[in-house]
Amino acid sequence: MKITSAEFVMSNSDVAKCPKNPIPEYAFIGRSNVGKSSLINMLTNRKSLAKTSGRPGKTQLINHFIINNNWFLVDLPGYGYARVSKTSKKTFQKFITNYFEQRQQLVSAFVLVDIRHEPQKIDLEFMEYLGENGIPFGIIFTKADKLKPNAIDRNVEKYGNVLLETWEELPPYFITSSSKKIGQDELLDFIEATNEEIEQLRNQ
Numbered sequence: 563m564k565i566t567s568a569e570f571v572m573s574n575s576d577v578a579k580c581p582k583n584p585i586p587e588y589a590f591i592g593r594s595n596v597g598k599s600s601l602i603n604m605l606t607n608r609k610s611l612a613k614t615s616g617r618p619g620k621t622q623l624i625n626h627f628i629i630n631n632n633w634f635l636v637d638l639p640g641y642g643y644a645r646v647s648k649t650s651k652k653t654f655q656k657f658i659t660n661y662f663e664q665r666q667q668l669v670s671a672f673v674l675v676d677i678r679h680e681p682q683k684i685d686l687e688f689m690e691y692l693g694e695n696g697i698p699f700g701i702i703f704t705k706a707d708k709l710k711p712n713a714i715d716r717n718v719e720k721y722g723n724v725l726l727e728t729w730e731e732l733p734p735y736f737i738t739s740s741s742k743k744i745g746q747d748e749l750l751d752f753i754e755a756t757n758e759e760i761e762q763l764r765n766q
């Protein structure tokens with residue numbers, strides 16, 4: 563998919579106030595600092611559409627971006643940031659869970675995980691939460707520029723094996739680097755194909 567336009571729409575912490583356009587929506591979630599905002603900039607070929615920072619906790623609200631005037635990308639605050647909470651349950655802020663449970667337009671979440679790390683409990687718990695709520699998701703491995711190709715393969719395989727201990731099948735997954743622009747085509751093609759499927763279902 564070619565990006566012809568990418569615009570910030572609004573930020574807020576109340577799912578009821580999110581934009582009303584009945585268009586497909588994709589949301590990026592994951593630990594603070596994993597690279598959610600950077601990925602939005604990489605995908606849209608914009609330097610600072612979404613605000614990024616080296617310090618965790620930069621994104622604090624639900625941020626809607628409209629892409630090509632026909633679908634939304636959503637940048638969310640990170641979870642697992644110590645200042646927010648201690649227990650893992652409370653780590654998922656209420657307005658974030660409200661967003662996932664109530665947002666009608668949401669087609670798929672993408673859970674971002676740093677490709678360098680072993681599977682983390684909090685990410686596995688969040689995937690579990692999405693599954694329990696019937697929310698489709700994919701996994702986006704970030705910061706692939708930090709590892710050599712064989713380490714990438716090894717870590718992705720390890721991640722898959724851990725998931726298969728609790729899941730029957732693996733979700734779609736993508737290997738990305740925002741700094742090296744890896745994974746842009748794969749991710750945009752996936753979204754484009756999903757948008758087309760939705761369009762076809764609507765026209766039936």
Ligand code: GTP
Pocket residue numbers: 593594595596597598599600601613614615616617618619620621622638639640641704705706707708738739740741742
């Ligand atoms: P919060 O908004 O705090 O939850 O963080 P975030 O997940 O939006 O992370 P953000 O995009 O702000 O990036 C965090 C840090 O990681 C920044 O210093 C980025 O430059 C860096 N970063 C993001 N993506 C990549 C990547 O693909 N490769 C490398 N090397 N660094 C990255």
Ligand code: MG
Pocket residue numbers: 598599600613614620621637638639
């Ligand atoms: Mg952010």
